[in-house]
Amino acid sequence: MPADAEAPTPDGPTERLRGRLCRERVDAGSKSERVALLLALTGGGRVALRRAGANPFRDPELEALEGQVLIVEGERRERYFLVRHYRVGDDDDGASG
Template identity: 35%
Template sequence: MKKTELNGTVARARIAPGSKSDHVGVVLHADDGKEYVLRRSGGNAFRDTELEKLVGKAITGTGLTTGQTFIMDNWSAKKAR
């Protein structure tokens, strides 16, 4: 895991298609061109109402990245560009 600050836009997307974990979740389309599954430190991995409030907004978040998952511990949001 690596401490990271990322900027991007939050959206809903299908996560882990075809697996037992297949679900629609919240992702971050980062400004670096990558897509990260978005999680909140201490939040539910499958449905987090706090993260769902961010859908459609541009954010700057800090937290840990592990593979394609970004586990945020802090963020600031503004309307999407």
């Protein structure tokens, strides 16, 4: 089992991701086009974040953390990562990209 994976939950396997929170336009040219919160991963990938129990289109709690390094735990879904828990990380851990 990878170091960042944990025991499965009823919703799916729990993962831990680390990256810098940013806002970018997603789904350009479609009805779903919007500016979304993304986690820019240290490996160069990006994943849309949605906090469990929060509004999927506007999350002031996460928006306030834009530009910071986050460590998020949750489940990967088809088009986003469902965040169950998060914490602010340190820039000096090499996560700044």
